[in-house]
Amino acid sequence: MGVEFNELFDQWAASYDAAVAGQHPEYREVFEKYTDILNRVVRTLSLPQGSRVLEIGVGTGNLTHRLIQAGYEVTGVEPSLEMRRQALQKLPRLNLYPGHFLDLPNGNYDGVVSTYAFHHLTDPEKETALEMLAERLGPKGRIIFADTMFRDDETKSARIQEAERRGMKELAADLRREYYPTLPVMKKITQKAGLKAEFIPLNRYVWLMEARKNLAE
Template structure:
């Protein structure tokens, strides 16, 4: 459920905001157009939003500034603390993950996440999508921005490129986590009652917009 990466999240909590703003060369391409990616997720979202993987609160902050009601879920205590330092008591961020989380006290119309869904195995991803399909009414949406690849060959090529550039942390991350391919994701969303589109946002990240049919 992604919680096997909690030790990593604790480390990332201290450097995440610097990385997303281009201060870590290894991850510069991963976070290219970061603000535009978050803004697009906000634009695609409805009024009552459930956000998984709040992290340090960057997307949450943009959602709130756009007047949306946000229910935040974040499994990492250090990440929640960073988000609290940024957002104060403007939003409640609760302990939970993509598969086990406290339910909001009102119906939601959008489920969002950025840079986090790849922490689930493919089996867990499908479990999550199935669960969200039961939560959302017709027209409800899942809007994820996350690293994915056109096929396994494209993934393997990115690992080779990272190694050739000496980006050993990036290469290890790519091999350690569960990065999906677009055909697998499309099959999952379709199976559980969603129409889905994929739009590339940078060399790594795709915007996934799935609408409940």
């Protein structure tokens, strides 16, 4: 359920903002256009001010800050203790809870967002999580995720081999260890959860997922 990565993220918390700013050479392409990606999530969410938004995997609070600036009532969930501490230093009034995609505070939401986190779930867990989120979502609500995904298995394998060839051992190990999905898998999972989803590439690694309830069903 992603909690197996908590120790890694506790260690990464203090330097995470530097990494997303491009200071970790192996992850520059993963975090390319990071600020634009966060802004794109907020812009795509496009809900009235005051809407209730759940953010899963708050990290150090970079997306959260933008959501609050946009006028949303934000509830945050983050499994890593050190990441929560970093986020609360920036946003001391944030409603922030320990938890993860399958362990959420009670409540229904107009929107659900997440960046660079959904890949911590196995594919069956992704399916369960989206089904749970769809149940908590209002009829006109939407789920906006930005995360590393691959067009297909061949692209995923090629990207791992490329990282190894370029001597990026940490990135290659990451791509092998974590549960990065392919687009066919994500499309199948969203459909099964009763969601209508669109996927848009934002850089070589990251795709934007915009999902809404399929009210036609």
